[in-house]
Amino acid sequence: MGKSDKAVLDALLDRYGRTFADEAGIKLSDQPKPLYQLLVLATLLSARISAEVAVAAAKELFAAGYATPKGMREASWQDRVDALGRGHYRRYDERTATMLGDGADLLIDRWKGDLRRLRDEADGDAGRIHDLLTEFPGIGPTGADIFLREVQGVWSQVAPHLDERVLAGAAKLGLPRQERSLARLAHSDDELARLSAALVRVSRSEKTAKEIKAAATG
Structure with missing residues (x-):
């Protein structure tokens, strides 16, 4: 250098x-809860909205008890809308509330609530992980990139x-x-x-x- x-x-x-x-208060590690929190954050950051608002909305969701797939799924749609609103994530709140609920269902039903299982299904291949992530509602190629560039700190398989x-x-x-x-x-x-x-x-x-x-x- x-x-x-x-x-x-x-x-x-x-x-x-x-x-x-880190800004969203996620203590990232290779464990189901923080990995799920990162997925939620990546979903919020994918919308045409400021990073500051997305981070604030993530904090509100986690503070309300929706920091796990189970917590997100058990919350009512209105509860999720309200939490997003408290974070000023109002332009996309209703659609995003639906996507977060559907995404929690997918993660629980297919990977038992653990994104490490998704990684293992992909054999640690970054391209395949990227593709699997886009199966979550609200996570397109941009959202998958957001997740991967943050998770590379704890998933050495995807770095750089x-x-x-x-x-x-x-x-x-x-x-x-x-x-x-x-x-x-x-x-x-x-x-x-x-x-x-x-x-x-x-x-x-x-x-x-x-x-x-x-x-x-x-």
Whole structure:
């Protein structure tokens, strides 16, 4: 890693190196509950709505007791709508409430509520995991990418997972735009997940990109 790349990386991780799961209060580990919480968050982040609102809505759902597939399934549709509303996730609240209920049903019925079983069905293959994730209501290719770039911190099988949005953020900062080259800048899978989240934020904001460049050269 050159000095310039290191300076950019240090500034980037220092300012924006927090995963979206962490922001939502998810203590991510290779266990059924936090993995399900990440799936819920990925569903919310998939809509055309700000990340801040999606994170707030996830927190409200979890605080209401819907942090497991069983809890989500047992909640009434109106309970889910109300929790989403408290997080200001109002534009898509009714449709999303339905999708979260249907998704919980699918996870329980097909994988006994445990996303590790989905991973095992895919033999740990990232492409196959991506495809299986898109079977959940509300999780399209974008949602599957969100899940994988966050879960790579605890699922080494899928690392590196740096989708086009991450690579676009890297290009704005003059970092490598090739997945393997960019991945080599991270010292661990956890740091790779943090780097991915930071670069997604950069991809969405010219102001953020300029801030990081200024900090790296200052």
